[in-house]
Amino acid sequence: MTTTATSFELHLGDCLTGMKQLPTSSVDLVVTSPPYNLGTSYSTYIDTLDRADYLEWTRCWAAEIRRVLKPEGSFFLNVGAAPSNPLMPHQILLALVPDLFHLQNTFHWIKSITVDTRDGDEISVGHFKPINSQRFVNDCHEFIYHLTPDGRVPLDRRAVGVAYVHKSNITRWGHTGGQDKRCRGNNWFIPYETIQRRSAERPHPATFPVSLAARCIGITGLPPSEMTMLEPFLGIGHAALAARQTGVAKFIGFEIDEQYFAEAEARLNRTNDS
Amino acid sequence: MTTTATSFELHLGDCLTGMKQLPTSSVDLVVTSPPYNLGTSYSTYIDTLDRADYLEWTRCWAAEIRRVLKPEGSFFLNVGAAPSNPLMPHQILLALVPDLFHLQNTFHWIKSITVDTRDGDEISVGHFKPINSQRFVNDCHEFIYHLTPDGRVPLDRRAVGVAYVHKSNITRWGHTGGQDKRCRGNNWFIPYETIQRRSAERPHPATFPVSLAARCIGITGLPPSEMTMLEPFLGIGHAALAARQTGVAKFIGFEIDEQYFAEAEARLNRTNDS
DNA sequence: AGAGCCGCTGAATCCTTTT
DNA sequence: CAAAAGGATTCAGCGGCTC
Numbered sequence: 001m002t003t004t005a006t007s008f009e010l011h012l013g014d015c016l017t018g019m020k021q022l023p024t025s026s027v028d029l030v031v032t033s034p035p036y037n038l039g040t041s042y043s044t045y046i047d048t049l050d051r052a053d054y055l056e057w058t059r060c061w062a063a064e065i066r067r068v069l070k071p072e073g074s075f076f077l078n079v080g081a082a083p084s085n086p087l088m089p090h091q092i093l094l095a096l097v098p099d100l101f102h103l104q105n106t107f108h109w110i111k112s113i114t115v116d117t118r119d120g121d122e123i124s125v126g127h128f129k130p131i132n133s134q135r136f137v138n139d140c141h142e143f144i145y146h147l148t149p150d151g152r153v154p155l156d157r158r159a160v161g162v163a164y165v166h167k168s169n170i171t172r173w174g175h176t177g178g179q180d181k182r183c184r185g186n187n188w189f190i191p192y193e194t195i196q197r198r199s200a201e202r203p204h205p206a207t208f209p210v211s212l213a214a215r216c217i218g219i220t221g222l223p224p225s226e227m228t229m230l231e232p233f234l235g236i237g238h239a240a241l242a243a244r245q246t247g248v249a250k251f252i253g254f255e256i257d258e259q260y261f262a263e264a265e266a267r268l269n270r271t272n273d274s
Numbered sequence: 275m276t277t278t279a280t281s282f283e284l285h286l287g288d289c290l291t292g293m294k295q296l297p298t299s300s301v302d303l304v305v306t307s308p309p310y311n312l313g314t315s316y317s318t319y320i321d322t323l324d325r326a327d328y329l330e331w332t333r334c335w336a337a338e339i340r341r342v343l344k345p346e347g348s349f350f351l352n353v354g355a356a357p358s359n360p361l362m363p364h365q366i367l368l369a370l371v372p373d374l375f376h377l378q379n380t381f382h383w384i385k386s387i388t389v390d391t392r393d394g395d396e397i398s399v400g401h402f403k404p405i406n407s408q409r410f411v412n413d414c415h416e417f418i419y420h421l422t423p424d425g426r427v428p429l430d431r432r433a434v435g436v437a438y439v440h441k442s443n444i445t446r447w448g449h450t451g452g453q454d455k456r457c458r459g460n461n462w463f464i465p466y467e468t469i470q471r472r473s474a475e476r477p478h479p480a481t482f483p484v485s486l487a488a489r490c491i492g493i494t495g496l497p498p499s500e501m502t503m504l505e506p507f508l509g510i511g512h513a514a515l516a517a518r519q520t521g522v523a524k525f526i527g528f529e530i531d532e533q534y535f536a537e538a539e540a541r542l543n544r545t546n547d548s
Numbered sequence: 549a550g551a552g553c554c555g556c557t558g559a560a561t562c563c564t565t566t567t
Numbered sequence: 568c569a570a571a572a573g574g575a576t577t578c579a580g581c582g583g584c585t586c
Contacts, residue, residue, distance in 0.1 A: 081380065083585070087371060091368070104409060105410060112555095113459070116465070122436060124436055125392065126389075129554075129582085129583065130457070132585055133585050134586080135378060135379075135428055135585095136378070136586095137458070138457055138459040140461050141461055165398050183411055185411055186413055187388075187415055438554075438555090439554080439556090442578080446578090447553065447554090457554095553583100554582105558579100561577070563575075564573080564574075565574090566572070567569100567570085
């Protein structure tokens with residue numbers, strides 16, 4: 001067993017009140033997925049604010065994130081659409097940009113896709129969740145907005161890079177340092193864990209995979225051992241798990257729902273033992 | 275040689291003036307990619323309107339599309355982002371929805387992506403265009419907004435469908451008709467032709483592949499032989515080529531730039547001969 | 549509200565081979 | 568030849584979301 005100087009603070013309570021007690025410019029990284037206000041059945045959260053109120057509330061907690069974020073910090077905001085409200089991801093973005101943040105990058109979380117291989121055949125990857133509709137196609141996509149204070153935050157693209165297709169590129173340019181890694185681009189294929197495994201373990205209806213948060217941590221290029229990470233909507237703690245896995249020094253999370261909070265704590269403790 | 279009762283009208287001139295002469299509710303399908311006003315070096319188009327003017331102009335031509343579109347017609351709007359203006363796709367959308375159109379579906383044109391196969395290994399597909407930046411990752415994505423008058427236009431999802439992963443599904447339900455086809459979802463992987471081939475042939479800086487337009491034609495489920503299709507920003511005529519290939523009965527295109535117009539005509543004629 | 553959809557699983561069934 | 572073991576195929580059912 002290794003001992004690391006890490007601190008994980010999980011707070012049961014409203015993130016808006018909680019964040020107000022954090023010092024200005026103290027956080028390197030925020031990864032979060034807010035309640036969508038789309039009728040998704042959250043446990044206790046009052047999920048029925050009307051549109052304008054919802055966007056106003058969004059601006060409120062985002063403004064707190066802006067305050068606690070360091071000038072070179074990054075805020076990864078995960079937002080998906082819903083058939084009942086396909087505009088929400090766009091409206092949320094324009095509620096925050098350009099007033100509070102710059103949109104430095106837009107990542108696309110691809111859950112399922114069919115691609116043509118170089119051999120010429122089509123392969124489907126990821127879990128395809130069917131919907132029965134004459135007019136809607138299945139939505140296999142969510143946004144990950146990369147928001148920063150000035151739009152000029154340096155990243156380490158190759159930290160979450162992929163192998164070159166043509167290996168000649170490894171020695172072709174100096175920046176590779178001999179490693180077979182190039183930038184991954186902004187399409188992030190991250191399949192869901194299978195339904196059965198999910199339902200057995202967790203009750204949260206809208207959550208992102210641990211590996212998605214891990215990728216956000218990685219691309220910042222900051223050493224996790226010196227990183228302070230914040231998750232205002234902890235949910236069942238996937239950002240916390242990613243922080244633990246990658247060795248993030250300080251993690252602060254808020255969750256207003258008791259059930260989710262308990263689940264997040266349980267999962268984090270489970271990881272501690274293993 | 276087969277004779278088909280098709281009519282292809284390519285007009286040299288401004289689409290706004292041109293569309294005003296089209297009858298109301300006469301068009302089944304619009305597929306277009308507007309000038310982005312992002313500093314892309316279009317030949318003669320005055321590409322320096324300021325933001326508000328650009329969006330106002332966008333509303334103008336979109337309103338004409340709304341007028342000429344049939345109640346069950348579809349408008350596929352292709353918009354990409356640019357590092358210099360990452361908000362544009364979102365602003366354009368919210369300039370048109372909900373005032374003029376419903377956003378019925380959002381398709382994502384994926385040009386390049388790295389996926390994990392079911393075998394466990396990572397493969398990269400599509401042409402990856404490198405950019406040299408500390409803060410921006412490569413953008414391998416564009417939006418295709420599916421806009422309709424009322425959001426209730428029926429589609430034929432399986433017309434552009436993909437094969438089942440588990441073949442047991444073919445006979446499991448009646449709707450397949452024995453065919454190995456399911457809905458493709460909203461992530462459309464369509465790789466670019468290679469740069470070399472592009473630059474050799476065509477001068478247009480921002481255009482979508484023929485196969486992208488073909489997919490839009492296909493998913494409407496309308497018989498091409500009875501379809502009227504409109505492309506207000508013809509460019510070098512990729513929508514026209516797709517219309518020709520799929521047998522669209524009537525195609526109307528506008529292009530204000532003489533060079534692009536000539537190129538579009540040349541390409542269409544070339545296809546005629548073959 | 550009730551049916552439909554599709555990846556995925558695990559149990560059940562069927563066919564083959566070994567003892 | 569019967570019985571057991573091993574392998575392959577089939578099939579119901581889950582889950583989430585829409586009409």
